[in-house]
Amino acid sequence: MALRNSQRIWILNKAPTGPITSETFRLETRPLPALTAGQLLVQVQYISNDPVQRTFISAGPNAIIKPGSPLRSSGVAKVLESQSQKYKVGDRVFGPFGWTDFSVVDDSFVTAPAAELPGKPYASISPLGMTSLTAYGGAIDVLDVKPEHTVIVSGAAGAVGQVVVQLAKNVKGAKKVIGIAGGPEKVAYLKSIGADAAVDYKDPNWKDHLAAIVGKDGIDRFFDNVGGDIFDHILTVLNIHGRIALCGQIAGYNGQYTPFPHFVEIASKRITLQGFTVGDYITRWAEVSKELRKLIDEGKLKVDNAETVVPTKIEDVPTTWTRLFEGKSRGKLITQLEA
Ligand SMILES: NC(=O)c1ccc[n+]([C@@H]2O[C@H](COP(=O)([O-])OP(=O)(O)OC[C@H]3O[C@@H](n4cnc5c(N)ncnc54)[C@H](OP(=O)(O)O)[C@@H]3O)[C@@H](O)[C@H]2O)c1
16 A cells, blocks of 8 residues: 555745735645656655745746646655665655655656765755855856955855855955855854855945945955845946856845846946856766865865754745745755654
């Protein structure tokens, strides 16, 4: 007899045009089929929370997830039953399992065995996951950080940002690395992982504080995770021939778009603005993963406080995810699904 014959799974109910509401998602119970050859029954243990999921569900013709479809998310799961030659009962696997508690999947749906890192059963979605790969591509390749650079990172205490700060300072040896984040606790965290200085953008005087930190050096490299007023202001502080890696603009994802009155500085200062996606680096995942692992072992990439892990019932998965947009996460926000 099968161990499970149903799953609970979150579905997009109504595509949002602004902030998430109680109507945005609905939880359904769906039957699970008996396994056939090559299939696995998995129990999802950890779910990755990513700001980009908000863009996937936005109303409009370019939506990646349409109403009536399950939410997409990568996660780490345990194999409960197996008809596969590749994975056996008890194996931990990494894949795009979505917002669900149990699932029957083909073994080809699994991305890889879960990465092993002591004390980090969720390593595949945190230090050795997509956000670290994004940070690596943006900081090392797009920004090409060098020792003579002053680097600024917005969303610096987030999943991508904290890795960028460490790569810029601890690996590339940038002259000065400045993080921008919300609140004194995040400012202290950024200093603890190597930032030379950090600014709390929720402080009404943050622009003055930043000016004092930057001094006459100006800023050579800007890794932007946030957009909005922060992006616009950094344009005024960037040096001639400065460079921006545009990773994301979370400040606008819930529909609060900000005009950029200083956008013209890109022309007057001959600034290079390069957008990029983690997809550009996906073929290098194995190589970068190995490199990140080495940096962790060498102590150049600190991972002790790199996540906010939230034990969550399946009913509360959207509530945990929305913490991303409320500043209620430091480092990678991970849902630990309660059994
Ligand atoms: N290009 C790509 O392929 C790629 C891949 C991954 C991620 N991204 C983008 O990179 C950015 C960071 O992603 P992540 O996964 O590392 O998420 P994250 O930074 O961990 O996201 C959560 C944090 O964003 C900050 N935030 C939320 N709303 C904000 C607002 N209105 N203004 C300023 N800060 C705000 C909050 O920190 P504070 O407390 O500091 O406000 C929050 O804790 C996102 O824009 C994401 O879309 C892009």
